[in-house]
Amino acid sequence: MAHHDEHQALSKAFSGLGVDESAFISILGKWQHEHKHTFRKSSPHLFQPDERQFERWDQDEIARLRHEVLRFKSAIVMWTMHPWERDARLFKEALAKGPEGNSLIIELACTRSSEELLGARRAYHSLFDHSVEEDVASLVVGQDRKLLVALVSSYRYEGPRLNDEIAKSEAKVIHDAIKVADKKAIVQDEEVVRILSTRSKVHLNAVFRHYKELFGKHLDEDLHEHLSLKVAVQCFVRSEIYFSEALNAALNKGADEFTQEALTRVVITQAHINMAEIKAEYHNKFGIHLSQEIEHSVLGNFKDFLLALVDRQN
Structure with a gap:
C-alpha cells in the first residue's frame, strides 16, 4: 500500500466512534522510522509543528483517540456490571453534567421498574455515601428540580388495577395546566408533578390515551417546548x-x-x-x-x- 493510501486508511481508522484496531495492526506494525516521520508531516490535523523542530501530537487529538480506544472496554464493563450499579453510576454522571444531564436522570427514573429504580438507589448509597434523592435535590438547579426529585423518589404500583375515570380526569388536569399556566411554570405544577411521579405506568398509559382521544394529540406532542416533561412522558409510554x-x-x-x-x-x-x-x-x-x-x-x-x-x- 502506498504511503498516501496508508495515511488515509489510518485517518479513517480513528475518525469515527471507536477505532479500527485491525487497520492499526496491519499498517503500523510494519512501519519503519521514516514511515512514521512521513505520517506526522502529512497529518496536520493530528500533529503540530513544534518550535524545537519536531512534530508533536495535538493534545486534544491524544485525548480523543485515547477515549475512542476505551469505548469498547467501557461498553464491556457496562454490559457486565450489575444493573443497579450501572444505573447508580449513570445517575452520578448525569448529575455531574449539570442541566445537560437532566434528561438522563429522567430516562433512568422513568424507564426502570420500581424494583430496578429502588435497586439503583440502594447502589447509589453504597457507592457514593449519599442518596440519589438528596443529590438531585442539591445539585439540580432551576425549575426542573421538583419534578426530578419526585421521579427518582418514586416507587410505583405495578399491578393491572386501573380507575379509568380518574385517568380521564387527570388527562384534563394536565391539558388545563398546559393551556393556562405560564410555559416556564408547567414543570412546577403540583398536580402535573403528582400525576407523573406517583401513578402506575398502566394508569399513565390510560391518561395519555385519554389525552389523545380528548384533545387530538399525543401528550408529548403538546410538550415540545417543555423538554423535561416531554422526555418523562415518552420514557413512560413511548420509550421506543x-x-x-x-x-x-x-x-x-x-x-x-x-x-x-x-x-x-x-x-x-x-x-x-x-x-x-x-x-x-x-x-x-x-x-x-x-x-x-x-x-x-x-x-x-x-x-x-x-x-x-x-x-x-x-
Missing part, C-alpha cells in the same frame, strides 16, 4: 421513540461527547428489553436500519460488540 431519537443524535457526526455516550448506554440497557421496538421505530423514523447506521458510523471491536447486542435474539 425516545430511545430511537437518542440513538440518532448519538450517531450524528459532530455530536458532543455526552450525546455520543447514549449509543453505548441505550444499546446495552435495552438490548434484552425492547430493542426490537426501538429498531422498528428507528427504521420508521429515519429510513435506515439501526444496524446499518452503526455499520456505517462506528469502528472496530466497538462496532462489532454493538451489532452483536442490537441483532441478538432475546
